[in-house]
Amino acid sequence: MIRDAHGPGALSESLDEAAHRCLVAGFDGTTAVPDTLKRLVDRGLGGVILFTRNIRDADQVRELTGTLRELRPDLLVAIDNEGGGIGHLVGAGAPEVPGNQALGAADDPALTAACADALAGHLATLGITVSYAPVADLQHRPENPIVRTRSFGADPDLVSRHLRAWIAATEARGIASCAKHFPGHGGTVTDSHHETAVDPRPYGELDLAPFRAAVDAGVPMLMSAHVVFPALDPDHPATLSPRILGDLLRGRLGFDGVLVSDALEMKAIADRYGEAAGARIALAAGADQVIVAVPHLETTLACRDAVLDALGSGELARERIEEAAARVRRLAQRYATPPAVVAPWDADAGPEAARRAVRSRGGLPSPVPGAYVVDLFPPPHPALNWGGEDLLTEVRTLDPAATGTALTSEPGEAVVAEVLRAAAGRPLVVAVCDSGLYAWQGRVRDALLAARPDAVLVSTGLPEAAALCSYGRGRANLRAVAEVLAGSPPTAGSAL
Structure with a gap:
């Protein structure tokens, strides 16, 4: 006993x-x-x-x-292995898939299956x-x-x-x-x-x-x-x-x-x-x-x-x-026992799903090379988002002439004024992430758009009207938006 x-x-x-x-x-x-x-x-x-x-x-x-x-x-x-910005295996080389909202926007169950297969195959190689x-x-x-x-x-x-x-x-x-x-x-x-x-x-x-x-x-x-x-x-x-x-x-x-x-x-x-x-x-x-x-x-x-x-x-x-x-x-x-042999997965499935989601709303803006990018998003949720990816980094990977700033809390008026000065004479991109929940993002967005109505608006959370939408903040999501902004079409067969 x-x-x-x-x-x-x-x-x-x-x-x-x-x-x-x-x-x-x-x-x-x-x-x-x-x-x-x-x-x-x-x-x-x-x-x-x-x-x-x-x-x-x-x-x-x-x-x-x-x-x-x-x-x-x-x-x-x-x-926890949901994909998109929700995951803990970035350091272990997790496949880049865009997350569920983007998969739903693309609405191709075969593509969803391919993304799930990539995530599961990777887990199997790790013994999870x-x-x-x-x-x-x-x-x-x-x-x-x-x-x-x-x-x-x-x-x-x-x-x-x-x-x-x-x-x-x-x-x-x-x-x-x-x-x-x-x-x-x-x-x-x-x-x-x-x-x-x-x-x-x-x-x-x-x-x-x-x-x-x-x-x-x-x-x-x-x-x-x-x-x-x-x-x-x-x-x-x-x-x-x-x-x-x-x-x-x-x-x-x-x-x-x-x-x-x-x-x-x-x-x-x-x-x-x-x-x-x-x-x-x-x-x-x-x-x-x-x-x-x-x-x-x-x-x-x-x-x-x-x-x-x-x-x-x-x-x-x-x-x-x-x-x-x-x-x-x-x-x-x-x-409990991981498979002895793990077949390869389609590394292009996640990037393709992310691109199809971005294009799911129809018309896309013209490329804006050399843009000034303002990326507004809340701090990562401590239980969920561990990547901390930002749109500016992904744009600069494709367009080194781009510059900008990433903000996770409301800046003062002086910062907004400095952004407008820095963006003078070049395209301006303003990205928000769930501005309906985080009112400070709406205030910054509105101040920037009032001064620059020509700015390109991007939504990296739930879709927002008149915005280029990524349907998520995973790296695959942000890279798919960056490709549109930089005018950099993916190479056939390439992975993000």
Whole structure:
């Protein structure tokens, strides 16, 4: 028998292992595995999640994932890998794909499949076999602060066909995909990383169709949303709701794969419940795994202890944890081991998708060689965007005569005046990224356009009227816009 030091009761070795299967842990380090994590793995830890903090280069990642599997071969190694500006593998040579909004704008499922194949193939070469992608949320509220260009679009049929393409391509590589965030984060005006999010719509208006499509396509994993849906359960966010995870997902939608929570340290859970209680409640509600993404393993231990204590006291049913662990084991049998041979992928698929998205709105502006480029965008989201790419850099790569500035906060009037002086006598490009959310961008844009109505307006977030639109801020997106501005058509067969 194993008695946890923090738990009141004795648990069998099999139940202790089952409880650990239900955890996914983040950690610090690029080579060495912390001793605490080794002990968790030894007791059955279900998976680990990698972030930019764990990535240096491709060889290092392969060595790290190999070390993790030496500890236990059926450990699931996962990462967020949506493409576009959302990813952690730039340092490891990730394929440049434009992100979902651009793929939806191009609306070619074969091209989406090729981009998903590139991302999954790259993961396979690194020994990462679980991809927390694709995003199945619909983007139909302009105020939504978190979905936006991560979504394929607003139309459920469009989103569903691209989900099917993505899931099939990822599965063909032997990588587990994970559609998120069930039952949809697109109807909120709040980022659940920062506070509780609510979708107030009636049941008939909720965004369930893409998730039905993902389930029908055989997606092996779904991720829950930390969102309250009063029409489904007015008292709990989806991650903690038996009605949503059990009655709706398992019952009505018939999903029998692994349901994993979004990260428990997100404030929608952590501030109201605490991570440890969140882990216990989520598993009781029907989640099969809970993610503790922060690298502080004491938080993971606190979540583990809460689950073990609840099992020991009978507050958490043994049968629920055994059911969850069985699903995780089945997933590991299918996906824990990376393929021995990885076929090459189409390196041109991402650049081509980015270019097709830029051209999807019809007419393009004439090239503006030697332009002064003002790129306005918010600071990268700490949980999502790690690239920090800017349009000026991409334009200058193609047109060394271009110059300009990149701004992530509102400048003073003197800076705006200096921009206008520097741009005098040359084309001016003004790029914004979701200016509807970040009012300072609108003010700077309007001041510049008032003085220079001839300026070319670019949108690198959701599309804006009268703008050249990239549908995202990944490097592939920005390079596709830069090609238009610089008048530099791509060479046939070239990759970005």
